[in-house]
Amino acid sequence: MSEMGADQEGIDGVRMTWNVWPRTKVEASKCVIPIAASVSPIRSHPDIPTLPYAPLRCKTCISLLNPFCRVDFAAKIWICPFCFQRNHFPHHYSMISESNLPGELYPQYTTVEYSLSNPGAVPDVAAPQSIPPVFLFVLDTCMIEEELGFVKSALKRAIGLLPENALVGFVSFGTQVQVHELGFSEISKVYVFRGSKEISKDQVLEQLGLGGAGRRAVGGYPKGVQNGYASSGVTRFLLPASDCEYTLNSLLDELQTDQWAVQPGHRALRCTGVALSVAAGLLGACLPGTGARIIALVGGPCTEGPGTIVSKDLSDPVRSHKDLDKDAAPYFKKAVQFYENIAKQMVSQGHVLDLFASALDQVGVAEMKVVVERTGGLVVLAESFGHSVFKDSFKRIFEEGEQSLGLSFK
Numbered sequence: 001m002s003e004m005g006a007d008q009e010g011i012d013g014v015r016m017t018w019n020v021w022p023r024t025k026v027e028a029s030k031c032v033i034p035i036a037a038s039v040s041p042i043r044s045h046p047d048i049p050t051l052p053y054a055p056l057r058c059k060t061c062i063s064l065l066n067p068f069c070r071v072d073f074a075a076k077i078w079i080c081p082f083c084f085q086r087n088h089f090p091h092h093y094s095m096i097s098e099s100n101l102p103g104e105l106y107p108q109y110t111t112v113e114y115s116l117s118n119p120g121a122v123p124d125v126a127a128p129q130s131i132p133p134v135f136l137f138v139l140d141t142c143m144i145e146e147e148l149g150f151v152k153s154a155l156k157r158a159i160g161l162l163p164e165n166a167l168v169g170f171v172s173f174g175t176q177v178q179v180h181e182l183g184f185s186e187i188s189k190v191y192v193f194r195g196s197k198e199i200s201k202d203q204v205l206e207q208l209g210l211g212g213a214g215r216r217a218v219g220g221y222p223k224g225v226q227n228g229y230a231s232s233g234v235t236r237f238l239l240p241a242s243d244c245e246y247t248l249n250s251l252l253d254e255l256q257t258d259q260w261a262v263q264p265g266h267r268a269l270r271c272t273g274v275a276l277s278v279a280a281g282l283l284g285a286c287l288p289g290t291g292a293r294i295i296a297l298v299g300g301p302c303t304e305g306p307g308t309i310v311s312k313d314l315s316d317p318v319r320s321h322k323d324l325d326k327d328a329a330p331y332f333k334k335a336v337q338f339y340e341n342i343a344k345q346m347v348s349q350g351h352v353l354d355l356f357a358s359a360l361d362q363v364g365v366a367e368m369k370v371v372v373e374r375t376g377g378l379v380v381l382a383e384s385f386g387h388s389v390f391k392d393s394f395k396r397i398f399e400e401g402e403q404s405l406g407l408s409f410k
Contacts, residue, residue, distance in 0.1 A: 011110075161400075
Protein backbone atom coordinates (compact mmCIF):
# COMPACT_ATOMS: atom_id res chain seq x y z
CA MET A 1 0.00 0.00 0.00
CA SER A 2 1.28 3.49 -0.81
CA GLU A 3 2.01 5.99 1.96
CA MET A 4 -0.78 8.21 0.65
CA GLY A 5 -3.24 5.32 0.82
CA ALA A 6 -2.24 4.54 4.40
CA ASP A 7 -2.69 8.19 5.41
CA GLN A 8 -6.15 8.28 3.82
CA GLU A 9 -7.04 5.05 5.62
CA GLY A 10 -6.21 6.70 8.93
CA ILE A 11 -8.45 9.68 8.17
CA ASP A 12 -11.45 7.77 6.80
CA GLY A 13 -11.34 4.88 9.28
CA VAL A 14 -11.79 2.42 6.39
CA ARG A 15 -9.57 -0.57 5.61
CA MET A 16 -10.05 -2.82 2.57
CA THR A 17 -8.63 -6.29 2.00
CA TRP A 18 -7.88 -5.18 -1.58
CA ASN A 19 -7.08 -1.69 -2.87
CA VAL A 20 -8.15 -2.53 -6.45
CA TRP A 21 -11.71 -3.64 -7.20
CA PRO A 22 -12.05 -6.61 -9.62
CA ARG A 23 -13.60 -5.60 -12.93
CA THR A 24 -15.11 -8.99 -13.83
CA LYS A 25 -16.50 -12.10 -12.12
CA VAL A 26 -13.46 -14.04 -13.31
CA GLU A 27 -11.08 -11.60 -11.61
CA ALA A 28 -13.22 -11.71 -8.45
CA SER A 29 -13.11 -15.53 -8.41
CA LYS A 30 -9.29 -15.45 -8.48
CA CYS A 31 -9.09 -13.38 -5.29
CA VAL A 32 -7.72 -15.73 -2.63
CA ILE A 33 -8.77 -13.34 0.17
CA PRO A 34 -12.45 -12.28 0.02
CA ILE A 35 -13.28 -8.65 -0.72
CA ALA A 36 -14.26 -6.92 2.50
CA ALA A 37 -14.07 -3.59 4.30
CA SER A 38 -13.64 -2.67 7.94
CA VAL A 39 -15.38 0.65 8.65
CA SER A 40 -15.21 2.82 11.80
CA PRO A 41 -18.10 5.27 11.26
CA ILE A 42 -17.67 7.12 14.57
CA ARG A 43 -13.90 7.57 14.23
CA SER A 44 -12.80 11.14 14.96
CA HIS A 45 -9.84 12.79 13.20
CA PRO A 46 -8.66 16.43 13.08
CA ASP A 47 -8.40 16.35 9.27
CA ILE A 48 -12.09 15.50 8.78
CA PRO A 49 -13.97 18.75 8.02
CA THR A 50 -17.37 19.62 9.48
CA LEU A 51 -19.87 21.13 7.03
CA PRO A 52 -22.57 23.39 8.55
CA TYR A 53 -25.43 22.21 6.31
CA ALA A 54 -27.40 19.08 5.41
CA PRO A 55 -25.97 16.50 2.97
CA LEU A 56 -27.23 16.35 -0.60
CA ARG A 57 -28.75 12.94 -1.42
CA CYS A 58 -29.38 11.04 -4.64
CA LYS A 59 -33.11 10.90 -5.31
CA THR A 60 -32.96 7.20 -6.27
CA CYS A 61 -30.52 5.40 -3.93
CA ILE A 62 -30.16 8.13 -1.22
CA SER A 63 -26.34 8.09 -1.45
CA LEU A 64 -24.60 11.40 -0.67
CA LEU A 65 -22.83 13.86 -2.95
CA ASN A 66 -19.12 12.97 -2.78
CA PRO A 67 -15.80 13.51 -4.65
CA PHE A 68 -16.40 10.44 -6.85
CA CYS A 69 -19.56 11.91 -8.43
CA ARG A 70 -19.41 13.23 -12.00
CA VAL A 71 -20.46 16.88 -12.07
CA ASP A 72 -21.77 18.96 -14.97
CA PHE A 73 -21.10 22.49 -13.72
CA ALA A 74 -22.82 24.15 -16.68
CA ALA A 75 -26.08 22.23 -16.31
CA LYS A 76 -25.78 22.12 -12.49
CA ILE A 77 -26.20 18.31 -12.48
CA TRP A 78 -24.35 15.58 -10.60
CA ILE A 79 -24.38 11.86 -11.46
CA CYS A 80 -24.51 9.29 -8.67
CA PRO A 81 -21.58 6.81 -8.93
CA PHE A 82 -23.72 4.00 -7.50
CA CYS A 83 -26.95 4.07 -9.51
CA PHE A 84 -25.93 6.60 -12.25
CA GLN A 85 -28.99 8.72 -11.49
CA ARG A 86 -28.74 12.31 -12.76
CA ASN A 87 -29.56 14.77 -9.96
CA HIS A 88 -30.07 18.53 -10.17
CA PHE A 89 -28.29 20.73 -7.66
CA PRO A 90 -30.67 22.77 -5.45
CA HIS A 91 -30.76 26.55 -5.65
CA HIS A 92 -28.23 27.16 -2.86
CA TYR A 93 -25.60 25.28 -4.94
CA SER A 94 -26.07 27.65 -7.91
CA MET A 95 -22.68 29.33 -7.42
CA ILE A 96 -20.60 26.15 -7.73
CA SER A 97 -17.94 25.88 -10.42
CA GLU A 98 -14.65 24.07 -11.01
CA SER A 99 -12.91 26.76 -8.99
CA ASN A 100 -15.67 27.11 -6.37
CA LEU A 101 -16.40 23.63 -5.01
CA PRO A 102 -18.53 22.76 -1.97
CA GLY A 103 -16.64 20.93 0.79
CA GLU A 104 -18.00 17.49 -0.06
CA LEU A 105 -16.53 17.61 -3.61
CA TYR A 106 -12.90 18.27 -2.66
CA PRO A 107 -10.85 15.17 -3.66
CA GLN A 108 -9.04 14.99 -0.32
CA TYR A 109 -12.31 15.07 1.66
CA THR A 110 -13.47 11.49 1.11
CA THR A 111 -15.00 11.64 4.60
CA VAL A 112 -16.83 14.66 6.00
CA GLU A 113 -19.14 15.34 8.93
CA TYR A 114 -22.31 17.42 8.88
CA SER A 115 -23.39 19.75 11.68
CA LEU A 116 -27.16 20.23 11.44
CA SER A 117 -29.01 23.09 13.08
CA ASN A 118 -32.27 21.43 12.02
CA PRO A 119 -31.97 17.62 12.32
CA GLY A 120 -35.22 17.21 10.42
CA ALA A 121 -33.44 18.45 7.30
CA VAL A 122 -31.95 14.99 6.73
CA PRO A 123 -34.51 12.72 5.00
CA ASP A 124 -35.03 9.04 5.60
CA VAL A 125 -33.75 9.01 9.16
CA ALA A 126 -35.68 6.38 11.07
CA ALA A 127 -35.03 7.59 14.61
CA PRO A 128 -35.49 11.14 15.87
CA GLN A 129 -32.17 12.95 16.28
CA SER A 130 -33.16 14.25 19.73
CA ILE A 131 -32.84 10.79 21.30
CA PRO A 132 -29.75 10.71 23.57
CA PRO A 133 -27.52 7.62 23.95
CA VAL A 134 -29.29 4.81 25.83
CA PHE A 135 -27.69 2.13 28.06
CA LEU A 136 -29.56 -0.70 29.75
CA PHE A 137 -27.27 -2.53 32.18
CA VAL A 138 -28.05 -6.23 32.80
CA LEU A 139 -26.11 -7.54 35.82
CA ASP A 140 -25.62 -11.15 36.88
CA THR A 141 -25.78 -11.54 40.70
CA CYS A 142 -24.87 -15.27 40.81
CA MET A 143 -21.28 -14.63 41.82
CA ILE A 144 -19.19 -14.34 44.97
CA GLU A 145 -19.22 -11.11 47.02
CA GLU A 146 -15.76 -10.06 45.84
CA GLU A 147 -16.64 -10.33 42.15
CA LEU A 148 -19.95 -8.51 42.66
CA GLY A 149 -18.06 -5.75 44.46
CA PHE A 150 -15.70 -5.34 41.48
CA VAL A 151 -18.50 -5.08 38.96
CA LYS A 152 -20.57 -2.69 41.12
CA SER A 153 -17.57 -0.35 41.39
CA ALA A 154 -17.11 -0.45 37.61
CA LEU A 155 -20.80 0.36 37.08
CA LYS A 156 -20.66 3.34 39.43
CA ARG A 157 -17.64 4.75 37.57
CA ALA A 158 -19.37 4.21 34.23
CA ILE A 159 -22.53 6.03 35.31
CA GLY A 160 -20.39 8.95 36.46
CA LEU A 161 -18.73 9.14 33.02
CA LEU A 162 -21.98 9.15 31.05
CA PRO A 163 -23.35 12.35 29.49
CA GLU A 164 -25.99 13.91 31.74
CA ASN A 165 -28.72 13.36 29.16
CA ALA A 166 -27.86 9.67 28.51
CA LEU A 167 -30.78 7.40 29.39
CA VAL A 168 -29.93 4.62 31.83
CA GLY A 169 -31.82 1.50 32.92
CA PHE A 170 -30.95 -1.40 35.21
CA VAL A 171 -31.87 -5.10 35.25
CA SER A 172 -30.38 -7.67 37.64
CA PHE A 173 -30.79 -11.42 37.46
CA GLY A 174 -29.94 -14.67 39.16
CA THR A 175 -32.54 -17.38 39.58
CA GLN A 176 -35.10 -14.71 38.67
CA VAL A 177 -35.00 -11.46 36.70
CA GLN A 178 -35.54 -8.13 38.43
CA VAL A 179 -36.38 -5.01 36.40
CA HIS A 180 -35.68 -1.99 38.59
CA GLU A 181 -37.97 1.01 38.25
CA LEU A 182 -35.79 4.09 38.69
CA GLY A 183 -38.60 6.65 38.58
CA PHE A 184 -39.35 6.18 42.30
CA SER A 185 -36.23 7.23 44.18
CA GLU A 186 -38.00 7.23 47.58
CA ILE A 187 -39.25 3.63 47.33
CA SER A 188 -37.41 0.81 45.58
CA LYS A 189 -39.80 -0.77 43.07
CA VAL A 190 -38.88 -4.00 41.29
CA TYR A 191 -40.70 -6.19 38.73
CA VAL A 192 -39.78 -9.88 39.03
CA PHE A 193 -39.89 -12.48 36.22
CA ARG A 194 -39.50 -16.22 36.65
CA GLY A 195 -36.29 -17.49 35.14
CA SER A 196 -37.41 -21.06 34.51
CA LYS A 197 -39.67 -20.48 31.50
CA GLU A 198 -39.57 -18.50 28.29
CA ILE A 199 -41.41 -15.18 28.41
CA SER A 200 -42.87 -13.64 25.28
CA LYS A 201 -42.47 -9.96 24.45
CA ASP A 202 -46.18 -9.35 25.03
CA GLN A 203 -45.94 -10.92 28.50
CA VAL A 204 -42.99 -8.67 29.34
CA LEU A 205 -44.90 -5.58 28.25
CA GLU A 206 -48.03 -6.61 30.13
CA GLN A 207 -46.21 -7.26 33.40
CA LEU A 208 -44.28 -3.99 33.14
CA GLY A 209 -47.47 -2.06 32.41
CA LEU A 210 -46.38 -1.21 28.86
CA GLY A 211 -48.93 -3.31 26.99
CA GLY A 212 -50.42 -0.34 25.15
CA ALA A 213 -46.97 0.92 24.17
CA GLY A 214 -46.10 -2.39 22.57
CA ARG A 215 -48.69 -2.16 19.78
CA ARG A 216 -47.52 -0.49 16.59
CA ALA A 217 -49.29 2.64 15.49
CA VAL A 218 -49.37 4.55 12.21
CA GLY A 219 -45.97 6.13 11.57
CA GLY A 220 -43.87 3.25 12.85
CA TYR A 221 -43.80 4.10 16.56
CA PRO A 222 -45.79 2.52 19.37
CA LYS A 223 -48.86 4.14 20.86
CA GLY A 224 -47.97 6.44 23.73
CA VAL A 225 -44.76 7.55 22.04
CA GLN A 226 -43.69 11.16 22.48
CA ASN A 227 -40.62 12.55 20.69
CA GLY A 228 -39.79 9.05 19.44
CA TYR A 229 -40.16 7.01 22.62
CA ALA A 230 -42.81 5.56 24.91
CA SER A 231 -43.02 8.26 27.58
CA SER A 232 -44.45 6.06 30.34
CA GLY A 233 -41.66 3.48 30.03
CA VAL A 234 -38.88 6.06 29.76
CA THR A 235 -39.95 8.01 32.83
CA ARG A 236 -40.19 4.79 34.87
CA PHE A 237 -37.40 2.45 33.71
CA LEU A 238 -35.00 4.66 31.72
CA LEU A 239 -33.94 7.99 33.17
CA PRO A 240 -31.24 10.57 32.35
CA ALA A 241 -27.98 9.77 34.12
CA SER A 242 -28.06 13.10 35.96
CA ASP A 243 -31.49 12.27 37.43
CA CYS A 244 -30.88 8.66 38.47
CA GLU A 245 -27.18 8.54 39.41
CA TYR A 246 -27.92 8.77 43.14
CA THR A 247 -30.74 6.22 42.91
CA LEU A 248 -28.59 3.78 40.95
CA ASN A 249 -25.63 4.14 43.28
CA SER A 250 -27.89 3.51 46.28
CA LEU A 251 -29.41 0.51 44.53
CA LEU A 252 -25.96 -0.92 43.77
CA ASP A 253 -24.87 -0.40 47.38
CA GLU A 254 -27.85 -2.47 48.57
CA LEU A 255 -27.61 -5.12 45.85
CA GLN A 256 -26.55 -8.54 47.15
CA THR A 257 -25.54 -11.79 45.54
CA ASP A 258 -28.41 -14.04 44.49
CA GLN A 259 -30.10 -15.31 47.66
CA TRP A 260 -31.64 -18.42 46.08
CA ALA A 261 -30.30 -21.53 47.82
CA VAL A 262 -27.86 -23.66 45.82
CA GLN A 263 -27.82 -27.36 46.65
CA PRO A 264 -24.44 -28.98 47.38
CA GLY A 265 -22.83 -30.32 44.22
CA HIS A 266 -24.96 -28.06 42.02
CA ARG A 267 -24.36 -24.91 40.00
CA ALA A 268 -26.05 -21.60 40.77
CA LEU A 269 -29.41 -21.10 39.07
CA ARG A 270 -28.64 -18.43 36.46
CA CYS A 271 -31.34 -17.35 33.94
CA THR A 272 -29.21 -15.33 31.48
CA GLY A 273 -31.52 -16.06 28.53
CA VAL A 274 -34.68 -14.76 30.22
CA ALA A 275 -32.81 -11.66 31.45
CA LEU A 276 -31.73 -10.72 27.92
CA SER A 277 -35.21 -11.46 26.58
CA VAL A 278 -36.81 -9.17 29.18
CA ALA A 279 -34.24 -6.43 28.51
CA ALA A 280 -34.88 -6.61 24.75
CA GLY A 281 -38.64 -6.43 25.31
CA LEU A 282 -38.30 -3.39 27.58
CA LEU A 283 -36.20 -1.45 25.07
CA GLY A 284 -38.45 -2.51 22.22
CA ALA A 285 -41.45 -0.99 23.97
CA CYS A 286 -39.76 2.21 25.12
CA LEU A 287 -37.17 3.14 22.49
CA PRO A 288 -37.55 1.37 19.12
CA GLY A 289 -35.05 2.27 16.41
CA THR A 290 -32.71 4.32 18.60
CA GLY A 291 -29.48 2.29 18.65
CA ALA A 292 -29.85 1.68 22.40
CA ARG A 293 -27.32 -0.71 23.95
CA ILE A 294 -27.90 -3.61 26.32
CA ILE A 295 -24.70 -4.07 28.34
CA ALA A 296 -24.74 -7.54 29.89
CA LEU A 297 -22.28 -8.42 32.65
CA VAL A 298 -22.28 -12.19 33.11
CA GLY A 299 -20.29 -14.23 35.62
CA GLY A 300 -21.07 -17.84 34.66
CA PRO A 301 -23.06 -20.25 32.46
CA CYS A 302 -26.83 -20.14 32.03
CA THR A 303 -28.35 -23.11 33.94
CA GLU A 304 -32.00 -22.03 34.25
CA GLY A 305 -34.70 -21.57 31.63
CA PRO A 306 -34.22 -20.89 27.89
CA GLY A 307 -30.64 -20.40 26.79
CA THR A 308 -29.35 -23.05 29.21
CA ILE A 309 -25.93 -24.43 28.18
CA VAL A 310 -25.30 -26.95 30.97
CA SER A 311 -27.27 -28.78 33.68
CA LYS A 312 -27.34 -27.69 37.30
CA ASP A 313 -25.43 -30.80 38.39
CA LEU A 314 -21.70 -30.06 38.80
CA SER A 315 -20.87 -33.62 37.78
CA ASP A 316 -21.95 -32.71 34.22
CA PRO A 317 -19.09 -30.77 32.54
CA VAL A 318 -19.69 -27.70 30.38
CA ARG A 319 -19.58 -28.60 26.66
CA SER A 320 -16.13 -28.36 25.11
CA HIS A 321 -15.00 -27.49 21.57
CA LYS A 322 -14.73 -31.22 20.85
CA ASP A 323 -18.34 -31.69 21.96
CA LEU A 324 -19.46 -28.95 19.58
CA ASP A 325 -17.46 -30.50 16.71
CA LYS A 326 -18.99 -33.92 17.38
CA ASP A 327 -22.51 -32.49 17.83
CA ALA A 328 -22.45 -33.94 21.36
CA ALA A 329 -23.58 -30.81 23.23
CA PRO A 330 -27.20 -31.56 24.24
CA TYR A 331 -28.20 -27.96 25.04
CA PHE A 332 -26.36 -26.18 22.22
CA LYS A 333 -28.83 -26.17 19.32
CA LYS A 334 -31.83 -25.23 21.45
CA ALA A 335 -29.89 -22.38 23.10
CA VAL A 336 -28.65 -21.06 19.74
CA GLN A 337 -32.21 -21.10 18.37
CA PHE A 338 -33.40 -19.12 21.39
CA TYR A 339 -30.68 -16.50 20.97
CA GLU A 340 -31.32 -16.31 17.22
CA ASN A 341 -34.88 -15.25 18.02
CA ILE A 342 -33.58 -12.57 20.37
CA ALA A 343 -31.15 -11.44 17.65
CA LYS A 344 -34.00 -11.03 15.14
CA GLN A 345 -35.99 -9.03 17.68
CA MET A 346 -33.10 -6.72 18.55
CA VAL A 347 -32.12 -6.17 14.91
CA SER A 348 -35.71 -5.20 14.06
CA GLN A 349 -35.71 -2.81 17.03
CA GLY A 350 -32.34 -1.30 16.08
CA HIS A 351 -30.65 -2.24 19.38
CA VAL A 352 -27.20 -3.59 20.30
CA LEU A 353 -25.98 -6.23 22.75
CA ASP A 354 -22.55 -5.85 24.39
CA LEU A 355 -21.36 -8.81 26.45
CA PHE A 356 -18.81 -8.65 29.29
CA ALA A 357 -18.16 -12.18 30.56
CA SER A 358 -15.93 -12.88 33.52
CA ALA A 359 -15.36 -16.42 34.80
CA LEU A 360 -12.66 -19.08 34.99
CA ASP A 361 -15.06 -21.50 33.27
CA GLN A 362 -17.13 -20.98 30.12
CA VAL A 363 -20.19 -18.71 30.20
CA GLY A 364 -21.88 -19.62 26.91
CA VAL A 365 -20.49 -17.05 24.48
CA ALA A 366 -20.67 -19.63 21.66
CA GLU A 367 -24.46 -19.68 22.04
CA MET A 368 -24.90 -15.94 22.63
CA LYS A 369 -22.51 -14.70 19.94
CA VAL A 370 -25.25 -14.70 17.29
CA VAL A 371 -26.94 -11.78 19.09
CA VAL A 372 -23.70 -9.83 19.51
CA GLU A 373 -22.61 -10.37 15.90
CA ARG A 374 -25.93 -9.49 14.27
CA THR A 375 -26.48 -6.37 16.37
CA GLY A 376 -22.91 -5.07 15.99
CA GLY A 377 -22.00 -5.35 19.66
CA LEU A 378 -18.74 -6.28 21.35
CA VAL A 379 -17.52 -9.11 23.59
CA VAL A 380 -14.91 -8.88 26.34
CA LEU A 381 -13.76 -12.03 28.17
CA ALA A 382 -11.80 -11.88 31.40
CA GLU A 383 -10.97 -14.15 34.33
CA SER A 384 -12.34 -11.68 36.88
CA PHE A 385 -14.27 -8.42 37.01
CA GLY A 386 -11.31 -7.13 39.01
CA HIS A 387 -8.90 -7.82 36.13
CA SER A 388 -7.51 -4.91 34.12
CA VAL A 389 -8.81 -6.49 30.89
CA PHE A 390 -12.37 -5.89 32.06
CA LYS A 391 -11.78 -2.59 33.88
CA ASP A 392 -9.93 -0.90 31.01
CA SER A 393 -12.28 -2.22 28.32
CA PHE A 394 -15.40 -1.21 30.26
CA LYS A 395 -14.02 2.26 30.90
CA ARG A 396 -13.21 2.85 27.22
CA ILE A 397 -16.89 2.56 26.31
CA PHE A 398 -17.91 5.54 28.43
CA GLU A 399 -14.86 7.81 28.72
CA GLU A 400 -13.91 10.65 26.39
CA GLY A 401 -10.54 11.16 24.70
CA GLU A 402 -8.39 9.41 22.12
CA GLN A 403 -8.67 5.98 23.77
CA SER A 404 -12.47 6.11 23.91
CA LEU A 405 -14.57 3.91 21.62
CA GLY A 406 -16.96 6.84 21.22
CA LEU A 407 -20.08 4.83 22.14
CA SER A 408 -21.13 7.27 24.87
CA PHE A 409 -21.28 10.28 22.58
CA LYS A 410 -22.86 13.56 23.62
